[in-house]
Structures are given as structure tokens and as C-alpha cells.
Amino acid sequence: MKSVIVGTAGHIDHGKTALVKALTGIDADRLEEEKRRGITIDIGFAHLVLPSPNGEALRLGFVDVPGHERFVRNMLAGIGGIDLVLVVIAADESIKPQTREHFDICRLLSVRRGITVLTKCDMVDRDTLDVVRLEVADFVRGSFLDTSQAPIVAVSSLTGEGMDELKRTLARIAAEASARDSSNFPRLPIDRVFTMKGFGTVVTGTLISGVINKDDDLEVFPGQQRVRVRGIQVHSEAATQASAGERTALNLAGATVDELSRGMTLAPPATFRSTSRVDVELTLLASAKPLKDRARVHLHAYTSETIATVVLHNKKQIKPGETGFAQLRLAEPTLLLPGDRFILRQFSPVITIGGGAVLDASPMSKIKPEALEKFLTICKAGSVEQILLARIARRGFRGLPVDQIVAETGLTQPAIATALSKFLSEKVVIRAGDRFVDAAAFSGFLSRLFVTVSEFQKREPLAPGINKETLREGLEAPPDLFGVALEASVRSKNLDLVGDLVRLPGRGVVMKDDEAESRNAIESAFSSAGLKVPALKDVLASLKLDKVRAQKIVTLLLRDKVLIKISEDLVFHRDALAALRKQIAGEKTKSPKIDVARFKDMLGVTRKYAIPLLEYLDREHVTRRVGDERIIL
Numbered sequence: 001m002k003s004v005i006v007g008t009a010g011h012i013d014h015g016k017t018a019l020v021k022a023l024t025g026i027d028a029d030r031l032e033e034e035k036r037r038g039i040t041i042d043i044g045f046a047h048l049v050l051p052s053p054n055g056e057a058l059r060l061g062f063v064d065v066p067g068h069e070r071f072v073r074n075m076l077a078g079i080g081g082i083d084l085v086l087v088v089i090a091a092d093e094s095i096k097p098q099t100r101e102h103f104d105i106c107r108l109l110s111v112r113r114g115i116t117v118l119t120k121c122d123m124v125d126r127d128t129l130d131v132v133r134l135e136v137a138d139f140v141r142g143s144f145l146d147t148s149q150a151p152i153v154a155v156s157s158l159t160g161e162g163m164d165e166l167k168r169t170l171a172r173i174a175a176e177a178s179a180r181d182s183s184n185f186p187r188l189p190i191d192r193v194f195t196m197k198g199f200g201t202v203v204t205g206t207l208i209s210g211v212i213n214k215d216d217d218l219e220v221f222p223g224q225q226r227v228r229v230r231g232i233q234v235h236s237e238a239a240t241q242a243s244a245g246e247r248t249a250l251n252l253a254g255a256t257v258d259e260l261s262r263g264m265t266l267a268p269p270a271t272f273r274s275t276s277r278v279d280v281e282l283t284l285l286a287s288a289k290p291l292k293d294r295a296r297v298h299l300h301a302y303t304s305e306t307i308a309t310v311v312l313h314n315k316k317q318i319k320p321g322e323t324g325f326a327q328l329r330l331a332e333p334t335l336l337l338p339g340d341r342f343i344l345r346q347f348s349p350v351i352t353i354g355g356g357a358v359l360d361a362s363p364m365s366k367i368k369p370e371a372l373e374k375f376l377t378i379c380k381a382g383s384v385e386q387i388l389l390a391r392i393a394r395r396g397f398r399g400l401p402v403d404q405i406v407a408e409t410g411l412t413q414p415a416i417a418t419a420l421s422k423f424l425s426e427k428v429v430i431r432a433g434d435r436f437v438d439a440a441a442f443s444g445f446l447s448r449l450f451v452t453v454s455e456f457q458k459r460e461p462l463a464p465g466i467n468k469e470t471l472r473e474g475l476e477a478p479p480d481l482f483g484v485a486l487e488a489s490v491r492s493k494n495l496d497l498v499g500d501l502v503r504l505p506g507r508g509v510v511m512k513d514d515e516a517e518s519r520n521a522i523e524s525a526f527s528s529a530g531l532k533v534p535a536l537k538d539v540l541a542s543l544k545l546d547k548v549r550a551q552k553i554v555t556l557l558l559r560d561k562v563l564i565k566i567s568e569d570l571v572f573h574r575d576a577l578a579a580l581r582k583q584i585a586g587e588k589t590k591s592p593k594i595d596v597a598r599f600k601d602m603l604g605v606t607r608k609y610a611i612p613l614l615e616y617l618d619r620e621h622v623t624r625r626v627g628d629e630r631i632i633l
């Protein structure tokens, strides 16, 4: 059976509760104080089954709201999930302040359907009723209640006059209302929390999307508490399942009444995140004062309410009647998703000043104003596909993991896969593990990968390659994305991967890990020794490697002139020999000649080193032997 939620709206005492009772037989004023004072304080509920024009049964859930100006916040908690509104105007009073305020709220919340109901028509004569009708027709002109699409029905809840016509009209318009989306994730904004004897904790709300089944686990937002659904009632009857658009009561295990309150939302576990920042499009009512950057406001969305600061992008204020982008910074984290409507009320005195729609509940910081403007314009007016593409692209080469797309958009994985399939086949978007990445950003990353490896090899010509993990960390790339990028680079022969080392193809002999380690050990043994080098065989003996492989490394070090052999058993590091040459050149200024004794003193080495070193210097034309002395050239 199709379920439609019908809300009331209108000034205090205009007969909203009486109308709901005349339609359903249920008194929605459930509080003792309401009955005593004869006014509605908090939202109340009723239900009715009506045959639609095509004969199908329609289940109407009513949310009756208070008209008193002091209880607008309660009205807002009820009106968020409705599909259709009855704007109630008493014929004897016509349009009053909360008629305007409630009507503004309905428009700001983008309520699409409704009926204007003139109540108490038994209290006025025909002429007065006609005048009020004209006034009201003028009042709603151009809105969703324009008489061209939404009728004005005059009734008396006292005499029953006009009730049949109202029921027929209600059935027709409810039948036209589009059904809420049951295929999506469930979200239940909580509007009441209480204990029921023998049951424990019970919460109620209008299920705005999805389906909740008995025994489902749910998460409470904000706060991440987990609860389990022990029992369900839909429109006051026991059920095993509640679907989008139904008034739902859940008996919950895992939370006490103190832990839950109006304004919290139930949704599937580990799927969404509460947010403290939302980028929105907001419209300021013509009747409001200009809204300044950094103004504090009351934010209402579904049943939630929090204080928020309005941060305007690139401008100082929004003028009355104007629409613009803004960021709302919430005092308390709230579960909000793109498309959610909200109302803003002035901080003090508290009156409704505007409202709008959430465009992005996961805003990025440090984004240029023009880029943000472009992104939000797509969020506002783009197709699902365009929005997904923009969301992926704004994350650059890191892309977006699919579960984050779910959290950002509220779309299910199958819906995301369908929306992205065209982009994947056209290679506009690529898939890296569980992540979707903008193809241009990905190829930019491939270039960066290549450049980083090239630069490393230029800087460290003797290193066999750069460690894979070091490379990834330097590029700040998520592991799955890095893996895919490296694989693509190897496949396209831009890079080589040997063991854990990445290098340019055909560059040097790439060593295995333990070989690279030994190479470093050999090199550092010689570089740290200066001219007092150890015997090569001793260094080799200290390595974990076998002789053959160790010898291979030495050969490579000699080939690359990292080590230099100056006699059969003496090997030096090139840095030590370079330092020696410099020192000798410096000695020339003191005396152009040098003998073995002075050479030994200068360097603090024994004859065993001094002779081969001097012979080496002769060979290198740094010195020339003349008798027992050397001339420094």
C-alpha cells in the first residue's frame, strides 16, 4: 500500500488539529497540557486509509503541527519528512503571521504538493468566504499551492461541510505524490523517544528513505552508538518491516531513552558520518534582514536542530530575497546528505529567515573560490553522473574509495557502479582497487612517479633503485592506488620493478635486497675508514653474502669507481682519495716538494699505505717522483 505523509501548517487556533480529527477520528493532541490549554504544543500523529481515484488504497500518515509562534521549532521537527501539506487558514481570520511563516517554511523545504484548506467556514457568511478565498488565492500565487495546480477547499470540522470534497482532493493529490525511495539506505530522523512498559526504548519518526527490518542493526547519529531493532510498528500496527514514507516506531535494544533524543538519526551502521560542515545553497526570505558573513543562526534539518555559523564564500552578505552558496559550520555534528533541505532561523529574536538544500556534506578545505563555485554549481544542477565525476575529480590523483562515495552521496554501491559505468568504459575514470580516480589526474600521477624515479637515479647514480615504500610515502599516495600506478608503469615499460626496488628500465644492475644491503655495508666500511682502510677480505668476510655474490658487488663498486684499487691489496673510497688530492694541493703552498716521511706525518699513515698512495698519485699526475722526493704538480 502506498504511504504518503501529510503535514498540517497554519496559524494558531485555525483548526489544524480539529481538521485532522474530522478526517481521521484521531485526536493528535496527545499531551495532557495540550488538552487542558486547547492548543497544540508538540507534533501529533494520526492516520487514515483512503481509496485513491484508481481504486487502490492509500495510507495517509498525518503529522499535526503546533501553530503557536513559540513552538515553530516543534513544527519544524514534524514538517521535514512530509510529502504533502494542508495549509490551514481559518475563514474568520484569514492570513495571519504563522500562516506566512509556515507557508515560507514549506516553500523553503521544497514541499511540492498541498491543499489550501479554509476551515471554520461555518463561522462566516458566503461573501466573507469569497473574499477570504480571493485573498488566499493571491497569497499562494506562483507557489506550489497556486490555484492552477492546488485547489482551495472550504470546510467546517464542526458541521462536516466540505469534508467529502477534501477527502477526494486529498486522495487525488496523495496519489500523484511520488513515492519515497525504498531502494536507498534507510534514514530515520527521530522525533520522539519514550519507554513502553514491557518493551523498553521506543523511538518514532518518519522514515525518509529505505527500508528497516526487524533485527536490523542500526547506528545512531551523531555518536556512533549501535542499536538493534527488536520490534517495528508502522502507523501504530505491528510490522516486520517499515518502508520509506511510513510513520515508524522502533523498539530498540542497545540504547536507553537517556541516550537518544529528537534530532538524532538512525541509519545503517558504518555507512555515513556525522558532519560539522556543509556547503549549501540558501535562499534568504524577502522579509529577512541581510544575512552577513559569519552570522550565527539556528539550523533545522528534519528533526535536528543546532546552532550554525554562516560562512559566505567570497562575499560579505546575502541580500533579502537572494539565493547563494554558503558554508554552514555546525555547533553539533549532524548526519546530513546532499539534497537534504533545511531551515535557518535568526539567532535572536528567533524567526524564520531562510533555508535551502545541502549540496556537499563533506567539503574540502583549502579549495579555491572559483573551483568551489564550479563544484557547487554541478552539485546543484548536474546529473548524478556529473556530480559523481566532479566529486572524484576534486580528489585529484588519490581519487575516492567507493565507500567514501557512498558516505558522501548516500547512493548505494550498485547505483554508483551504474552511474560510473559509462565513464569507466570511456576511460574518463579509472578504477584502482576500490577507488575511482579521474583519468587525467591518474596520468598526472604516472608522470610524477616517473619523474621522481628519474630524479632519484640522477641524484644517486649508484643506487640500484628506489625502495617502493619510500617512493610511495614520498608521493603521499594511498597504497592501492600506488600499486595500480606502479603496475601500469611497469606494463608500459616506463619503470622497472625488481624485488622492492623501482628504477628506470635498463638502468644498472639491480640488486636484491640483501645484496643492496651488503653493497651499502662495503661502501660505508671504506668511506668511514678514510685512508686507513681495512683489508678487503676482512670486509667481505663480515658480510652475510656468499663469496661469489660479494665479489660481484665489489666488481660493480670498482666499475662504478665508488671504490678505487690502488694496489693488489689496497682499496679506497673515492671520497677519501678526492680529499687526499685536495690536501696535497694545499701542501704545495707550503712547499712544492714532499718526501715519504712528510707524507706519512701529514696523513698519519704507515709506510704500508704511504708508498702505494704516493705511487697512485704519481700515476694520477698529482705528483712526480724525483729521486726520493715528489714534486707536487
Ligand SMILES: Nc1nc2c(ncn2[C@@H]2O[C@H](COP(=O)(O)OP(=O)(O)OP(=O)(O)O)[C@@H](O)[C@H]2O)c(=O)[nH]1
Residues within 6 Å of the ligand: 010, 011, 012, 013, 014, 015, 016, 017, 018, 019, 038, 039, 040, 041, 065, 066, 067, 068, 119, 120, 121, 122, 123, 155, 156, 157, 158, 159
Ligand atoms: N466553528 C468551528 N470551530 C472550529 C473549527 N475547527 C476548529 N474549530 C475550533 O477552533 C479551536 C482551535 O482548533 P484547533 O484544531 O485546536 O486549532 P489548531 O490549529 O490545531 O491550533 P494549534 O494547534 O494550537 O495551532 C477549537 O476550539 C476548535 O473546536 C471549525 O471548522 N468550525
Ligand SMILES: [Mg+2]
Residues within 6 Å of the ligand: 016, 017, 018, 039, 040, 064, 065, 066, 067
Ligand atoms: Mg493543533
